[in-house]
Amino acid sequence: ARSVNKKAGLQPYPLLGHLPQFLANRHRVMDWMTEVLARQPTCTLVFRRPGAIPGVITANPANIEHVLRAGFDNFPKGPRFASLLHDFLGRGIFNADGEAWRAQRKAASYEFNTRSLRVFVAQSVHSELHGRLLPLLRRAVSSGQPVDLQDTLERYAFDNICRVAFDHDPRQLPDGDEHGSNAGPAAETASSRFADAFRDAANLSAGRFRYAVPGFWKIKKAFNLGSERRLRESIAMVHGYADRIIRSRRKEMSMGCEKHDLLSRFMASQIDSFTETALRDVVISFLLAGRETTSSALTWFFWLLSSRPDVERRIRDEVAAVRARRARSDLDNAGFDLDELREMHYVHAAITESMRLYPPVPVNFLQAKAADVLPDGTAVGAGWFVAYNSYATGRMESVWGEDARAYRPERWLDTADGTFRPESPFRYVAFHAGPRICLGKEMAYIQMNSIVACVLEEFKLEVDGGYRPRQVPSLTLRMADGLPVRVKARGIFESNNQN
Numbered sequence: 260a261r262s263v264n265k266k267a268g269l270q271p272y273p274l275l276g277h278l279p280q281f282l283a284n285r286h287r288v289m290d291w292m293t294e295v296l297a298r299q300p301t302c303t304l305v306f307r308r309p310g311a312i313p314g315v316i317t318a319n320p321a322n323i324e325h326v327l328r329a330g331f332d333n334f335p336k337g338p339r340f341a342s343l344l345h346d347f348l349g350r351g352i353f354n355a356d357g358e359a360w361r362a363q364r365k366a367a368s369y370e371f372n373t374r375s376l377r378v379f380v381a382q383s384v385h386s387e388l389h390g391r392l393l394p395l396l397r398r399a400v401s402s403g404q405p406v407d408l409q410d411t412l413e414r415y416a417f418d419n420i421c422r423v424a425f426d427h428d429p430r431q432l433p434d435g436d437e438h439g440s441n442a443g444p445a446a447e448t449a450s451s452r453f454a455d456a457f458r459d460a461a462n463l464s465a466g467r468f469r470y471a472v473p474g475f476w477k478i479k480k481a482f483n484l485g486s487e488r489r490l491r492e493s494i495a496m497v498h499g500y501a502d503r504i505i506r507s508r509r510k511e512m513s514m515g516c517e518k519h520d521l522l523s524r525f526m527a528s529q530i531d532s533f534t535e536t537a538l539r540d541v542v543i544s545f546l547l548a549g550r551e552t553t554s555s556a557l558t559w560f561f562w563l564l565s566s567r568p569d570v571e572r573r574i575r576d577e578v579a580a581v582r583a584r585r586a587r588s589d590l591d592n593a594g595f596d597l598d599e600l601r602e603m604h605y606v607h608a609a610i611t612e613s614m615r616l617y618p619p620v621p622v623n624f625l626q627a628k629a630a631d632v633l634p635d636g637t638a639v640g641a642g643w644f645v646a647y648n649s650y651a652t653g654r655m656e657s658v659w660g661e662d663a664r665a666y667r668p669e670r671w672l673d674t675a676d677g678t679f680r681p682e683s684p685f686r687y688v689a690f691h692a693g694p695r696i697c698l699g700k701e702m703a704y705i706q707m708n709s710i711v712a713c714v715l716e717e718f719k720l721e722v723d724g725g726y727r728p729r730q731v732p733s734l735t736l737r738m739a740d741g742l743p744v745r746v747k748a749r750g751i752f753e754s755n756n757q758n
């Protein structure tokens with residue numbers, strides 16, 4: 260009787276609150292939350308655990324709009340969230356509130372909106388794609404060895420975001436002419452140690468969110484034990500490495516060297532107001548934001564696509580049509596420029612639709628400063644957490660209609676002219692919404708659309724039909740065992756109508 264009841268929603272146990280139901284469903288927490296929220300009268304649950312302050316979890320767009328926009332100042336990330344990530348991120352944009360956040364947001368928004376950054380991003384995406392990712396897939400075709408697509412895309416994204424954030428190349432994917440394993444550099448280098456330490460620091464920091472006894476990590480930290488010791492070591496490695504890059508960049512810039520990456524732009528415009536530690540915090544926040552998000556999005560996308568030849572065919576048709584419209588002088592250009600990517604409405608819709616069902620950031624926590632009442636009437640106490648669940652919101656029939664669970668890129672296209680129609684960001688909350696909406700959204704789409712167009716033009720990625728990925732909701736939604744794919748070349752003479 261205490262499980263989900265259609266009328267009354269999920270009932271808490273005396274003393275134990277919702278903890279027993281939560282623990283019983285831990286292995287499928289996102290789908291469980293979706294079922295629970297779908298049965299709540301307003302897609303919102305007051306969540307109770309013994310000995311902890313309650314909180315609200317919602318998949319209701321009106322509530323989401325309230326906490327992310329109208330009530331923005333009352334719903335910061337808050338000290339609880341900030342303390343978990345502070346050792347790693349300091350007061351970088353991702354982990355800051357109030358004035359510290361506002362100043363960084365203002366400076367970063369300006370830089371993210373320049374055309375020159377967009378061009379620099381497109382160049383970095385192009386060289387990583389054509390110089391490394393596509394050659395790696397060609398080698399996988401020849402060797403017949405399966406590739407872990409999730410790992411490969413994470414390496415791709417890390418190389419890419421490091422270049423964009425501070426013009427550094429950690430070489431997580433080997434160059435096109437380097438042979439050896441399918442992914443990963445042959446020898447351990449300072450760069451690969453940095454990348455490994457970054458991965459550990461991100462995973463171990465995320466692990467702090469998962470303790471059954473919430474503050475237990477603080478005791479381990481005080482005694483420098485186990486995961487907290489490893490976290491301390493990996494953070495020291497990441498910080499030391501980033502500090503060295505920042506110091507040498509300062510020298511280069513004082514000698515008049517002009518660079519286009521985010522760190523150099525920040526240094527050029529904010530040189531007086533940002534200390535070296537503040538610059539490092541900003542860079543690390545960017546690396547974290549760009550590392551696992553696009554790779555998570557594309558991993559789920561390619562998995563969905565592997566059972567949808569109809570969608571794959573429409574993507575290939577659209578990409579071929581864009582190529583066919585090219586002027587003769589451009590025929591040798593292997594990639595797609597920004598204008599061509601903008602013409603690919605179906606590609607854009609197919610990726611967007613995939614993130615509706617598998618948002619890279621599946622849940623996001625805020626903390627109420629003062630008591631408030633949400634638009635659906637839910638009362639929130641001071642200090643409570645308020646989480647919006649993007650995974651559940653993307654699957655609510657009350658938001659998306661009866662076919663909410665179906666993967667249907669067409670729902671994003673104008674029926675008259677086939678152009679992409681954006682949704683309200685409070686219904687489609689994959690990129691967050693309101694004043695803190697993701698700064699890298701456009702950059703992410705340049706990267707994702709380019710990869711999808713170029714990979715599907717040349718290859719077919721096959722996934723074993725029985726493969727059911729297990730989800731790990733870390734900071735991002737990942738597959739516990741990666742995504743093994745077999746890479747097949749598309750024949751040169753293959754018609755677009757075959758898959």
Ligand code: HEM
Nearest residue numbers: 545548549552553556619620689690691695697698699703
């Ligand atoms: C598919 C790809 C991506 C998705 C789905 C995504 C999603 C999000 C979400 C949900 C947030 C809010 C997180 C929070 O407040 O806790 C966010 C913030 C942010 N994202 Fe993205 N992101 C993506 C790619 C990127 C990339 C490539 C960058 C490049 C640096 C980036 C930069 C940022 C930054 C700087 C913030 C913090 C904004 C602020 O707090 O003012 N994102 N993103």
